[in-house]
Amino acid sequence: MKKRSGTETSAFGTNGRINHDSSKFYNSKLYKELGDKKELDKNENNFPDCLENEILLGSAENMKELPDNSVHLMITSPPYNKAGYEGFIRKRHEKDNWSKGRNIEYGGEADNDFMIEAEYQEQQIKVLNEMHRILKPNGSVFYNHKVRVAQHKASHPIEWILKSNFTFRQQIIWDRKSSPAVAPIRYMPTTELIFWLTKTPCQPNFERAKAPLFFGEVWQFSAKPNPLHPAPFPEELPTNIMMCIKDKTEDFVVYDPYAGTGTTLKVAKSFGLKYFGSEINSNYCRLANETLNGTLF
Numbered sequence: 488m489k490k491r492s493g494t495e496t497s498a499f500g501t502n503g504r505i506n507h508d509s510s511k512f513y514n515s516k517l518y519k520e521l522g523d524k525k526e527l528d529k530n531e532n533n534f535p536d537c538l539e540n541e542i543l544l545g546s547a548e549n550m551k552e553l554p555d556n557s558v559h560l561m562i563t564s565p566p567y568n569k570a571g572y573e574g575f576i577r578k579r580h581e582k583d584n585w586s587k588g589r590n591i592e593y594g595g596e597a598d599n600d601f602m603i604e605a606e607y608q609e610q611q612i613k614v615l616n617e618m619h620r621i622l623k624p625n626g627s628v629f630y631n632h633k634v635r636v637a638q639h640k641a642s643h644p645i646e647w648i649l650k651s652n653f654t655f656r657q658q659i660i661w662d663r664k665s666s667p668a669v670a671p672i673r674y675m676p677t678t679e680l681i682f683w684l685t686k687t688p689c690q691p692n693f694e695r696a697k698a699p700l701f702f703g704e705v706w707q708f709s710a711k712p713n714p715l716h717p718a719p720f721p722e723e724l725p726t727n728i729m730m731c732i733k734d735k736t737e738d739f740v741v742y743d744p745y746a747g748t749g750t751t752l753k754v755a756k757s758f759g760l761k762y763f764g765s766e767i768n769s770n771y772c773r774l775a776n777e778t779l780n781g782t783l784f
Contacts, residue, residue, distance in 0.1 A: 529624045532557045534740045534761070542752070542764040542775050547614045547744030550765060553621045558742045559692065560732070561618055562725045562751045564631035568607040608647045614744060615651035619686060627691045628653065628684040629728050631661070631720060644680065653684040661724065662707040694733035719747060725754040735760065749775030
């Protein structure tokens with residue numbers, strides 16, 4: 488009887504598992520790049536006392552004030568560069584009226600929603616790697632972004648997330664239950680994405696049992712309009728994350744690199760956690776402090 492030869496995985500994978508050689512798949516470019524992560528430094532550092540419960544005017548690209556391995560949790564949502572991406576796809580010049588009309592104004596100061604797309608993605612990788620540097624070994628990052636579509640082309644955040652030093656853990660879908668006005672040529676885009684990123688494959692400081700039964704990866708709550716910010720997210724988003732923290736130690740610190748008007752920091756304060764925010768817009772720094780002091784809303 489002729490001996491049956493084993494199966495082999497193509498670059499796209501297979502569902503066969505008998506006498507099976509998967510080396511071609513796991514040696515592919517995707518898995519090779521994922522295996523190039525640097526060896527992790529597990530020595531934790533204390534968060535600076537002078538920065539606890541403060542908001543710093545500065546860029547998340549270089550948080551030199553923060554030591555390595557010093558932050559427990561980060562929750563943030565950067566500008567999406569929507570106008571920059573659409574201008575790139577349509578090959579429009581940055582001074583073109585079409586592109587300028589679609590720019591989202593973030594207070595008119597240090598406006599970064601209209602960047603050359605390649606520069607934007609490089610910036611986001613730099614920010615993510617800086618977040619990776621300051622995150623504790625068992626910490627978590629929740630990074631809110633969305634798939635941007637223009638001229639039948641799409642840009643997915645996972646494109647640059649996988650180029651960062653982070654380990655991808657889970658994707659959460661945020662159903663906003665509403666949508667900005669779009670042409671009636673496709674379904675209303677009512678969802679955004681929240682990427683749960685960790686520093687290592689080890690178990691993060693998380694306990695699902697602290698959430699309601701059958702609490703899943705699709706979160707449904709409306710975006711709350713804010714006349715002072717063009718793209719705020721509601722308090723439910725950071726609340727869903729912070730309620731699942733397993734060990735809320737006295738030194739637990741929550742950091743938002745794009746603090747905006749201070750939603751993440753406000754929720755951290757309500758949980759009795761220490762917080763820290765950075766923001767390149769001085770007006771938002773002021774508004775975030777007013778939020779935390781209870782004088783804004």
